[in-house]
Amino acid sequence: MMPERKAMAMAQTALFAWGQTASPPRLVNIRENIVFEAHLKDGRHVALRLHRPGYQGRAGIETELRWCEALSAQGLAVPRPVRAVNGRLTGGAGDRVASCVEWLDGVPIGAGDQPLGPDAAQVNAQAEALGALIAQLHNASDAAPPTNFTRHAWDADGLLGEQPQWGRFWEHPALTAAQAALLQDARQFAQTQITAAQDFGPIHADILRENVLATPLGLALIDFDDCGPGYRLYDLATALVQGWRDPLWGAQAAGLLSGYRAQRALSEDQANLLPLFVALRGFASCGWIVSRAAGDDPRQIAYIERACDFAQHMLDGPPPWQPKR
Structure with missing residues (x-):
């Protein structure tokens, strides 16, 4: 540093x-x-x-x-x-x-993996506002597409290819043999499913809670450092990924989709792909952390566990924010 x-x-x-x-x-x-x-x-x-x-x-x-x-x-x-x-x-x-x-005056809507609010109604309302903002971002980008958008792409190759943007997550050095096999299976499955996603264009690609500010005028997006062409569902998935294991994660998912659909069309078959893209974001973060933190940093194991949980849900269902039957 x-x-x-x-x-x-x-x-x-x-x-x-x-x-x-x-x-x-x-x-x-x-x-x-x-x-x-x-x-x-x-x-x-x-x-x-x-x-x-x-x-x-x-x-x-x-x-x-x-x-x-x-x-x-x-x-x-x-x-x-x-x-x-x-x-x-x-x-x-x-x-x-x-x-x-x-400079945008505001405070991040959450710190890391801390809960967004004390009750489902508050979480749902804030997620609705964020979903609407993401939809407005996508709508504005379609209305006036950026020219010469020479950025890393969050496409099938950038997420699941031999050299993903944030590293070969299935080779994280702390993976057990069983975890590595699971992530390999999930990667192969995701490669067959990602082609069903239809909406592709400029995305923020890093809508984590620390990059969403609550301002006097509403929510604002900052830190476009990772932006590029990509699947629009990846923006929604990134906005959801930090809810892992939060008991109110389902309210967040419902609110995000409701807010997005209030501003932009999202068919049910496309919404059903959201667990896939949440898994893809979890995989990307698992690759990202390898070179960003010491080997004994607790995030290394946490990101592996999260990626494997997402992988299992993607392969077996239901969405990770719903209890298993």
């Missing part, structure tokens, strides 16, 4: 492209991207991102920013890019591409 002092120096260098700041930037987090809160000299309140090297190139990052610019212009609650003094969408510092977006 990059030391905070070095990150601060890189942020201050990057911010020259935006005319510098009225006060030192505030470090928000150092994860794959490094994020700062800053107040530019012209008064604008922004989030500065120092993008991780080797994931999205400058062209891909600028594609993301142009898409968010277009979505914001359509009234979607997403971060609006702030162009640099020279009119460009990006700058740089060291080996990192830098970008700025308008």
Whole structure:
């Protein structure tokens, strides 16, 4: 992990492209991207991102920013890019591409795998609002498709191919022989089923609770770092995946589908594929965690257990948010 002092120096260098700041930037987090809160000299309140090297190139990052610019212009609650003094969408510092977006005031709807609310009615209502927002995102993307959308694709190959976007989940080093066999069977089954999904286009691809803000004006989506062309059901599945083992997960699933359908058509045969895509997100996370955490990090085993549970439900039914018969 990059030391905070070095990150601060890189942020201050990057911010020259935006005319510098009225006060030192505030470090928000150092994860794959490094994020700062800053107040530019012209008064604008922004989030500065120092993008991780080797994931999205400058062209891909600028594609993301142009898409968010277009979505914001359509009234979607997403971060609006702030162009640099020279009119460009990006700058740089060291080996990192830098970008700025308008700061959105709000709080994440949940922290990690914490429950969304104390009762089914509250969970259902919040999930309905999120489902509606996801549908609006998809509708806006269809109304004005992004051009030159040069991003990693969340398609059959990106999720289930020989080199998935987030790693060969069926080869996680902590898998038991039985777990590895189960994930191999599930992967083969999913490859035969994913072709039934019909709605494909630009997606956010990472609608986890920490990327959904509750603001005074409603819910907003942030962190489009993983966006790309993909199955729309993957966005719904990602919004559901953190509900695993929550006793109110069924209310969340019902609310999400209800809110989505209030804004965008989703036939029953397509809705029936949602457990498949929840499993696909669980598989992707199982591959992702291998290189993102130490071998003894408890998330390694938790992500394996979750992926295997999703795999078993996908193969045998019913959906994982419903009790087994």
